[in-house]
Amino acid sequence: MSGSSVNGEGIGARALRKEDARHLHGRGQFVGDLAMAGLQDVAFLRSPVAHAVILSRSKPSRSDGAIFFHDDLTGALPIVTRSSIPGYKVSDYPVLARERVRFVGEPVAMCVAASRALAEDLTETIDVQYDELPAIMSCDSGRAAGAALLHPQWGDNLFLETSFDSGLDPAVADAPIKVELDISTARQTMHPLEGKGVVAHWDHRAAQLVVHTSTQVPHLIRAGLAECLGLPQAMVRIIAPDVGGGFGYKCLLQPEEVAVAWLALSYKTPFRWIEDRREHLVAGANARQHQYHIKAYADQQGRLLGMDAEVSVDVGAYSVWPFTACLEAAQAGGNLPGPYHLTAYRVQTYSVATNKPPFAPYRGVARPGVCFAMEQVIDAIAKAVGREAWEVRAENLVPGSAMPYTNITNKHYDSGDYPAALLSAKEMIGLDAFRAGARRDARGRYLGIGFASYTEQSAHGTKVFAAWGLPFVPGYDQAFVKLTPDGALEVRSGIHTIGQGLETTLAQVACEVTGVPLRDIRVTLGDTATTPFSTGAYASRGIVMAGGAVGRAGEVVASRIKAIAAHLLQVAPDAVTFRDGRIYAGNASLSYADVGRAWYFRPEQLPEDVDRGGLEATEGYKPDVDGGLFSYASHAVQVAVDAETGLVEILDYVIVEDCGRMVNPMIVEGQTYGGAAQGVGTALFEESPYDANGQPLASTLIDYLLPGPVELPKFRIAHRETLSPYTKFGIKGVGEGGAIAPPAAIINAINDALAPLHAQVRDAPASPKRVLAAIEAAKGHVGALAGADA
Amino acid sequence: MKPAAFDYVRVRSVREAVDLLAAKDDAKILAGGQSLTPMLNLRLARSQLLIDIKRAEGLRSLAADDSVVAIGVGWTHAEIEDGVFEDPTRGLMRHVARGIAYRAVRNRGTIGGSLAHADPAADWVSTMAVLGATLVCEGAGGKRRHVAADSFLQGAFLTQLASDEVLVAVEVPRLSAQARWGYYKICRKAGEFAHALGAVIHDPARNICRIVVGATDGPPKLLPGTAAALAADPMSEALDGLDQEIIAALPEHEPAARRLHATAVRRAIAAMSTRMDH
Numbered sequence A: 001m002s003g004s005s006v007n008g009e010g011i012g013a014r015a016l017r018k019e020d021a022r023h024l025h026g027r028g029q030f031v032g033d034l035a036m037a038g039l040q041d042v043a044f045l046r047s048p049v050a051h052a053v054i055l056s057r058s059k060p061s062r063s064d065g066a067i068f069f070h071d072d073l074t075g076a077l078p079i080v081t082r083s084s085i086p087g088y089k090v091s092d093y094p095v096l097a098r099e100r101v102r103f104v105g106e107p108v109a110m111c112v113a114a115s116r117a118l119a120e121d122l123t124e125t126i127d128v129q130y131d132e133l134p135a136i137m138s139c140d141s142g143r144a145a146g147a148a149l150l151h152p153q154w155g156d157n158l159f160l161e162t163s164f165d166s167g168l169d170p171a172v173a174d175a176p177i178k179v180e181l182d183i184s185t186a187r188q189t190m191h192p193l194e195g196k197g198v199v200a201h202w203d204h205r206a207a208q209l210v211v212h213t214s215t216q217v218p219h220l221i222r223a224g225l226a227e228c229l230g231l232p233q234a235m236v237r238i239i240a241p242d243v244g245g246g247f248g249y250k251c252l253l254q255p256e257e258v259a260v261a262w263l264a265l266s267y268k269t270p271f272r273w274i275e276d277r278r279e280h281l282v283a284g285a286n287a288r289q290h291q292y293h294i295k296a297y298a299d300q301q302g303r304l305l306g307m308d309a310e311v312s313v314d315v316g317a318y319s320v321w322p323f324t325a326c327l328e329a330a331q332a333g334g335n336l337p338g339p340y341h342l343t344a345y346r347v348q349t350y351s352v353a354t355n356k357p358p359f360a361p362y363r364g365v366a367r368p369g370v371c372f373a374m375e376q377v378i379d380a381i382a383k384a385v386g387r388e389a390w391e392v393r394a395e396n397l398v399p400g401s402a403m404p405y406t407n408i409t410n411k412h413y414d415s416g417d418y419p420a421a422l423l424s425a426k427e428m429i430g431l432d433a434f435r436a437g438a439r440r441d442a443r444g445r446y447l448g449i450g451f452a453s454y455t456e457q458s459a460h461g462t463k464v465f466a467a468w469g470l471p472f473v474p475g476y477d478q479a480f481v482k483l484t485p486d487g488a489l490e491v492r493s494g495i496h497t498i499g500q501g502l503e504t505t506l507a508q509v510a511c512e513v514t515g516v517p518l519r520d521i522r523v524t525l526g527d528t529a530t531t532p533f534s535t536g537a538y539a540s541r542g543i544v545m546a547g548g549a550v551g552r553a554g555e556v557v558a559s560r561i562k563a564i565a566a567h568l569l570q571v572a573p574d575a576v577t578f579r580d581g582r583i584y585a586g587n588a589s590l591s592y593a594d595v596g597r598a599w600y601f602r603p604e605q606l607p608e609d610v611d612r613g614g615l616e617a618t619e620g621y622k623p624d625v626d627g628g629l630f631s632y633a634s635h636a637v638q639v640a641v642d643a644e645t646g647l648v649e650i651l652d653y654v655i656v657e658d659c660g661r662m663v664n665p666m667i668v669e670g671q672t673y674g675g676a677a678q679g680v681g682t683a684l685f686e687e688s689p690y691d692a693n694g695q696p697l698a699s700t701l702i703d704y705l706l707p708g709p710v711e712l713p714k715f716r717i718a719h720r721e722t723l724s725p726y727t728k729f730g731i732k733g734v735g736e737g738g739a740i741a742p743p744a745a746i747i748n749a750i751n752d753a754l755a756p757l758h759a760q761v762r763d764a765p766a767s768p769k770r771v772l773a774a775i776e777a778a779k780g781h782v783g784a785l786a787g788a789d790a
Numbered sequence B: 001m002k003p004a005a006f007d008y009v010r011v012r013s014v015r016e017a018v019d020l021l022a023a024k025d026d027a028k029i030l031a032g033g034q035s036l037t038p039m040l041n042l043r044l045a046r047s048q049l050l051i052d053i054k055r056a057e058g059l060r061s062l063a064a065d066d067s068v069v070a071i072g073v074g075w076t077h078a079e080i081e082d083g084v085f086e087d088p089t090r091g092l093m094r095h096v097a098r099g100i101a102y103r104a105v106r107n108r109g110t111i112g113g114s115l116a117h118a119d120p121a122a123d124w125v126s127t128m129a130v131l132g133a134t135l136v137c138e139g140a141g142g143k144r145r146h147v148a149a150d151s152f153l154q155g156a157f158l159t160q161l162a163s164d165e166v167l168v169a170v171e172v173p174r175l176s177a178q179a180r181w182g183y184y185k186i187c188r189k190a191g192e193f194a195h196a197l198g199a200v201i202h203d204p205a206r207n208i209c210r211i212v213v214g215a216t217d218g219p220p221k222l223l224p225g226t227a228a229a230l231a232a233d234p235m236s237e238a239l240d241g242l243d244q245e246i247i248a249a250l251p252e253h254e255p256a257a258r259r260l261h262a263t264a265v266r267r268a269i270a271a272m273s274t275r276m277d278h
Ligand SMILES: Cc1cc2nc3c(=O)[nH]c(=O)nc-3n(C[C@H](O)[C@H](O)[C@H](O)COP(=O)(O)OP(=O)(O)OC[C@H]3O[C@@H](n4cnc5c(N)ncnc54)[C@H](O)[C@@H]3O)c2cc1C
Pocket: B028, B029, B030, B031, B032, B033, B034, B035, B036, B037, B038, B053, B073, B099, B100, B101, B102, B105, B108, B109, B110, B111, B112, B113, B114, B115, B116, B117, B121, B122, B123, B124, B161, B165, B166, B167, B168, B191, B192, B193, B194
C-alpha cells in the first residue's frame, strides 16, 4: 500500500513537511512573536489557597484601568459548560473569582501594564483576604460523607455518576479465576512546548474583536468567546497563528482568554497574556488522574468472562468548555474493555469535583489510563493461570476474522487484525530469546518485557458527541479548494495544525485528487475569517475529517479543471488525466496555468456549459459512520529495573501500529514518537502532587519531571495498513495513539522484571519511590510467608 | 515569571563587590545566574542590587604548586568539563562537571556560584568536601578567610560566608598518581540534581581516605568509620559498618532514603575499585 500514486508526492508519500523550513529557521510566528503598537501585558493574581471564601479584596487607589476584579469585568459572563447528560451538574467558572476560590492558581485579579514584569509588580499591590475552607484533594475525600462542598448548591461533589451493566452475575458465578486490582494514574499537566498565549485587539475597520490565540479549535473559540462576552459571532475573529503543540489543553476556552478579550473589547487597544511555565504547572489544565477498582473473571485458560469496574476521575473544580468535566470518566467507562472480546461488563464511574485546576482531555483522552488498567488486568489473569501474558492477551483480543465487530459498549471496530499486531510486536522484541536468557544484567538489574494493546477511537463524530450531550456536536468538516490563475492550488480548512503536519498532509490529499504538484499547493488554516467551518483539531480527527473534506472539494475542482481542459484539448472530459504535474489527453498536454488562465482571464476559451462555480469549491465531509474509526497498536518494551535505586531504564521499545491508509508514513511515525514520549512521561516521570491543603508541590520543571532525549528509547515502529471501509481513502486517525500504551506496556515490563522479587507496582508513574516501596512491601510479604511456613 | 526591578552593577574587582555588599542590605552577587536568576524570576529571591562579578579581576585565576591548585570561582562547569585547565583531581572534577545539569546551564554556571548557593544536592558541595578542599572568602579591606569545604555549609542554602564576603577561590589538594576516586549520583534524569550522592577518594601516598554522603537535605556528611575500614583493606567491599554509619549520620531520614544514600556510597566505592582513572 505504501508509495504514492500521484507525482510520487500524493497520498502515501514520505513527503518532507512544508512547515518545517520556517520552524527550523526559527521563523515561525507564534502568539508570543506578535508585535503591535501600544501592546500592553497582562498578569494575573492567582489564589494562594485551594478553597476559601473571599472576605475582601482591595487595590490601591488610582489603579482603575490597571487592576481588575470580578465585578470590574462588566458584561463578561462566567464560562458555563452545559451538557444534556442526565444527572450532570453545571458549574459556573467565573473569569475572575467571584465569592469563592476553588484551587490554588485560580485567577483572582487581572493586572495590566506596559510590560509583564510591571504587571506582575501590580499583582503585589493587591490585598485579598480569604476565609479558608477544607480542601478536597482526592476522589475518596470528595465522596466521603460530610465532605466540604465545592459547589454547595449541588449537595455533593459529583459532577456526574454513570453506570453500565450488561448483566454480570452468570460470568461471576462460573469463573474459576478472579483477580482484583486497585490501580491509579497520577495527575499531570500537558506541557506543549509553547504554553497558552493570547493577544487581543480591536480592528476598527472591520469593527471586530480580533483574538490571536494559541488554540486547536479557532471556530469553537469564536462561539465560546462570543457567548461569554455577549457579542454576535460576526463581531469576533479568531486567528490561531503557529501553535507549538496543544494536546487537548488548547481545545479549551480559558478564563484568561476571555479576560484579555474583554480588555480589548472594552479599551479598544491591544492586550497580551502569555502563560508561563509556572502558570501552566500550577493552574493549567490538569489531566490523567484516574483511580480504578477492578474485579475480573476468567476461565482456566485465561479467557475473560466478565469484568466489574469502578472508575473515579479527579476532575478538579470546574467543568472545562466545551468538553465538560465528564468526558473523561464517560470515555473511561466506555473504553475500558479495549480491544478485547468481552461479554459481561459492569462499570460505575464517578467524576469527582476537587480543589484542583479543571481537568481536560489530554492526548489519548482517558485511554492511557484505561489501557494502563486493562493491560494490568490481562497480565494479572495470565499470572493467575500461569501462562505468558502475550498468549492470554492474543486469545482475548478481537480476532481479525470478527471484523467489523461491535463490542460490549457498542463501539464499532471497523477493521484490522489486533492479534497479528501483537504477534509481530512479540517477535520484534525477541521475547523467546529473552525468556531463554538471564533475568538480570551485568549490573544486577532485573530485566523484564511487557506488552500492551489498545484501540484508538479516532474522528468519532455526531452520534458520539450527541450522546455525551456536549454544547457542540461535530458534523461535517468543510474545506475550500481553489485553482489560481497561474495554476497553483489554495486549500483552506478550519481545522488547525498544532505540530501534526496538516499543512503537508492536506496538501498531499489535494495533490492526490488534483494532480497539482505539492510545491504549488498552499494550505491555510486556523483563521475564522478565511477558512470554512471545522470544529477543530482534537480526537485524532484532522486527517480523517479535513482530509476527507479537502479530498471532496479537490475532486469537485478537479472535475471542473478536466472539463475546461477537455474543451481546450478538444477531447471528452474522461479522456483527460493528471500526470507529472500536467494535464494530459493522449500526447497533448496543458499546464494547470493554462486552465486557470482560461477561467479567470480568457473566458472566450471556455466551453458553453462551463460550471459557474469556477475553479473553486467548498465541500463538507464526514465518514460513513459517526462512531469513529478504530486505529490500533501493540507495544512491547524491555526494561531494566535497579532494585536498589528504583530506577527504570527502557532498553528496547517496539510499536506495531495500524492507522489505515497512511497519508504520509513519516508523519505517522513522528506522531507515534511524540505520543510515545509523552506516554513514557506518564509511565515513569510526570506527576503533579499536592499537599493536604491543596498546595501544588511541583511548580517548576525541577520538580515536575518531563522525559528528555536521554531518557527516551529509540522507538522501533512497524506499520500495518488495513483500510477503514468507512472513510475517504481508507484513512483512520493517528494523533493520539502513541501516548496510550506506554504506561501499560512499561508497568507490565516492570512487573515482569520484578517477578522474582514478588513485587508489583500498580500506580503510575512508576517512580523510584513507588518501585522501591513495592519491593519493600514484597519483602514483608515474603517474610511473612516464610514465617508462616516455619 | 519576571523579576521585580533591581539595579545592576558589573564590578571590576572583588574589593568593589565587597564594598557594595557592605553598603546595600539586600545586594547579591551575580555569577553565572543559573540558580539566582530563576529564583529572582519566580520572585522567591529579591534584591535591589545585583553585583555581577563575572568580569572581576582575579576570579578566573589559577595558582598551582606541588600540593594545591587554587581555582578562581569564576570558572564555569563547562570549562572544567572540557579540561580547559589541568584537573588536579585526576579526572574527578571533569567527571563531576559533566554530570551537572545540561550544557546550556554548564556554559554559564560557575563552581563558585554553586558552592555559595549551597544547595545540599549540588555536586560541587560534596565533591569539594570529599577532596578536603579549602574555600577562600574575601571580606572588607581585602581580608581573606580560609574555610574547610566540609564545614562550609551550615545547612541547606546556608554557608559560613558573611554577608559582606565574596567567595574568591577554591584550593583543591592534588591527588597523587596512585589515588583512586569514585563518585556516584543517583538521579532520575540526565543532569538532574542528585537524590543521593556518594563520593570517595583514597590516596594512600598522602595517607588520605575520605568518604562523603551527599544530597542529604543538609551539609554533606563525612563517613570516617567506613573510610578507615576501606583504607585498612582497600579490596574489602563488605563495608559492614556502612549502614550503621549512615544511620548515625542521617538520623532524621526515612529508612528508604537512608538505603538510597547507602547505595550511592557503596556504588561510589565499587566504581573506584574497578577503575583507576576515569
Ligand atoms: C536546570 C538546572 C539543573 C541544574 N542541575 C544541577 C546539578 O545537577 N548539579 C548541580 O550541582 N547544580 C545544578 N544546577 C545548578 C547550577 O550548577 C548553578 O550553576 C549553580 O548552582 C550556581 O552557579 P552560578 O554561577 O550560576 O551562580 P548564581 O546563580 O549567579 O549565584 C548563586 C548564588 O550564589 C551567590 N554567589 C555566586 N557567586 C558568589 C561568590 N563568588 N561569592 C559569594 N556569593 C556568590 C549568589 O549571590 C547567589 O545567591 C542546575 C541548575 C539548573 C538551572
